[in-house]
Amino acid sequence: MLRKAALAIFLVFLASSAFASDLRVEGAKVYVLGFLAGNAEVYAGSSAVRDDALFVLRRMTYPLSSWSWAQAFIESASVMGDEVRLVVSRPNVSGFFSGKRPEAVEEWAGFLSVSRSPEIPLAKGEVVLKVNSLGEIEISREARSQMLEEVVKVFVEGVRWCREHPDLAPKEYLDSLYAEMAHCVGLPAEAVGEIKLWGDKK
Numbered sequence: 001m002l003r004k005a006a007l008a009i010f011l012v013f014l015a016s017s018a019f020a021s022d023l024r025v026e027g028a029k030v031y032v033l034g035f036l037a038g039n040a041e042v043y044a045g046s047s048a049v050r051d052d053a054l055f056v057l058r059r060m061t062y063p064l065s066s067w068s069w070a071q072a073f074i075e076s077a078s079v080m081g082d083e084v085r086l087v088v089s090r091p092n093v094s095g096f097f098s099g100k101r102p103e104a105v106e107e108w109a110g111f112l113s114v115s116r117s118p119e120i121p122l123a124k125g126e127v128v129l130k131v132n133s134l135g136e137i138e139i140s141r142e143a144r145s146q147m148l149e150e151v152v153k154v155f156v157e158g159v160r161w162c163r164e165h166p167d168l169a170p171k172e173y174l175d176s177l178y179a180e181m182a183h184c185v186g187l188p189a190e191a192v193g194e195i196k197l198w199g200d201k202k
Contacts, residue, residue, distance in 0.1 A: 021079045027135030028084040029074060032127055038066035053186050060177055061104050061155045063111040074126070082138065084087045084131045090125035100167075104158025108173040152188045159194040163201060174198055195198045 030115035034042030038059030059066050072090035079085075097103075098109030114120070130138040139147075159177075178199040181192055 002191050009036035009135055023135035024084050024131040026078045027131045028041055028086055028129045031137050051144050057187055057191060058151050061151050062107050064093050064096060064107045082130050084129050086127045089122045089124045091120040102158045102161045104154050105161055108170040112170050148202050155191050156194045159198055163198055
């Protein structure tokens, strides 16, 4: 009787461990295919990262990288404690970056031209994340705040450079940003103010 009870408890433990492992893997996948890829539907149905301002502004600032993550496929996943390791293949967009313009401008110009580019080779890499048993990415409030500050900085630098170099600016993308941000709420005031200056200058 005791052996049967012990076996039952052991099987429940194994099942709960496997369930937690599955949730960790799913949380990591949602982070890659939702948050990094800028996919609002996947992001909205997850608890991986809950910061709407960061999600929206990151997608606006890094559209080329987001596009690359959206084309990604996950080849394998492994779990060790709270650490999830994903092997991911996605289009290698490094050739779109010259280093001669601010990062955001390279992202915007690259995104506009990627559909006209020849087939882009895939690159394989690893994504390692800390995910708790509920499938939530372990990112502190302070870390999320720092991430948002960095995205705002990159965004503002990009728009400011475009205002100073209008002949070289990816105007089509900036115009779409101006129109989209007019309908967004809760975005950082500094970013909204900068894109408004772009629109007012037209």
